[in-house]
Amino acid sequence: MARFYRPAGDCPVSPERQSLLTRRALLAATPLAALPVSARAGSRFPPIAEEELLVAFGHTSPVNDGGWSQMHDKAIKALKTSFPKMRSLYVESVPYSADATRLFRQFVAEGAQMVIATSTYGDFIRDVADQAPDVGFLECNGNTVTGNLGWYYITHWYASYVIGIAAARLSPNGRLGYVASFPTSSVIASANATLLGARSINPKATMRVISINSWFDPQAAAAAGAALIDSGCEFLCGIMDDPGYLRVAQERKVWAAMWNTDMRQFGPEAYVSSVVLDFEPYYREIIAARLAGSWRPAGKFLTLGNGVDRDAWGARVPLNVRREADNVRDRMLKGWSPFVGPIRDSEGRVRVAAGRIMTDWEIFHWNWQVEGVSGLV
Known part of the structure; x- marks a missing residue:
């Protein structure tokens, strides 16, 4: 069940307003047509005083998931040092259903001037944005830009490629195992990039993928990790919010790379690195722009070294492997891209012609597995 929060001390709530925050009220949110639309001259998003700004966040999972939502929540909490008077609220575990639309409508009813979904919600958020033109909306991993809706995402494939180089050096037999959530473009890009990095060192490297149909399921992730090791994989990686397969790697004495944040405490001897996320600079940028009246909806990639990177290397990763990666x-930081053709798919067909560099937009929408990857699509 989704839960509605106001951080302590952030926005005093009267008993009458507290009733709005119940699950029942969320599912019967005020129709947007009944909300007042101010008549404003000039910009749709004029300057606003910091103490009047209310920003609402919708998270796909609990904010203590140890992964994706926790990294967003960490960034949001850090904003308080820059914007101490700003008010915020959030809902965690927002479902991918009509309930999401009702929750986003409730954000508007609560008076939010900005609504930020920290995962992709497609038409569930687009429909609300279309009916609330004076409110700014952002969707992480979205695809749409309208008069009041933009998107942002991380180019995590570069960090994955770097980790793939280490994976090739640390797995003598070249067999990598990948624990996936769902076969989405984000997951496909992550797996493909990791194997391409590995194949830059060992052209015969392969990757077996097991999808567990969840972003957060420690037991399923652990079982998938064990199955991959049993099949001969010497290096585990994936895109999970929990350290389930890292614990298995620690027990079975194989290497593992993670996602979202530093997870070495759950497998210090197995830990290689993580694709680590940092949304704070971007959130600080858009909040400052909204306060100044200069925010405009757009699409934005957060790039290597500025929103996403590889984590500090694990204690046991050899120095020569670190340096090579x-x-x-x-x-990459100087502008070089490794995603250049020829790149073949898992059936041997050339999908990226020789010499052509894939754009970030293409990688963002990757829907086929590269040669050497099996079990993903």
């Missing part, structure tokens, strides 16, 4: 990372 980081030399490639340094080239």
Whole structure:
């Protein structure tokens, strides 16, 4: 069940307003047509005093999931140092259903001037944005830009490629195992990039994928990790919000790379690195723009070194492996891309012609597995 929160001390709530925050009220949110639309001259998003700004966040999972939602929540909490008078509220575990639409409508009814979904909600948020033109909306991993709706995402595939280089050096047999959630473009890009990084060192490297149909399921992730090791994989990676397969890697004495944040405490000897996320600079940027009246809806990629990166290397990763991978990372930071053709799919067909560089937009929408990957699509 989704839960509605106001951080302590953020926005005093009267008993009457508290009744709005019940689950029943959320599911019977005020129709947008009944909400007043102010008549404003000039910009749709004029300057606003910090103490009047209310920003609402909708999270796909609990904010203590140890992964995706927790990294967003960490960034949101850090904003208090820059904007101490700003008010915020959030809902965690927003379902992918009509309930999401009702929750986003409730944000508007509560008076939010900005509504930010920290995962993709498609028409569930688009429909609300279309009916609330004076409110700014942002959707993480979205695709749509309208007069009041924009999107943002992380180019995590570069960090994954760097980790793939380390994976090739740490797995003598070249067999990588990947624990996936769902076969979405984000997951496909992550798996493909990791194997391409590995194949830059060992052209015969392969990757077996097991999808568990969840972003957060420690037991299922652990079982998938064990099955991958049993099949001969010497290196585990994935895109989960929990450390389930890292614990297995620690027990079975194989290497593992993670996602979202530093998880080495759950497998210090197995830990190689993580694709780590940092949304704070971007959130600070858009809040400052909204206060100044300069925010405009757009699409934005948060890039390597500025929103996403590889984590500090694990204690047991050899120095020569770190240096080799980081030399490639340094080239990326200077503008070089490793995603250049020819790149073949798992059936051997050339999908990216020789010499052509894939754009971030193409990688963002990757829907086919590269040669050497099996079990993903």
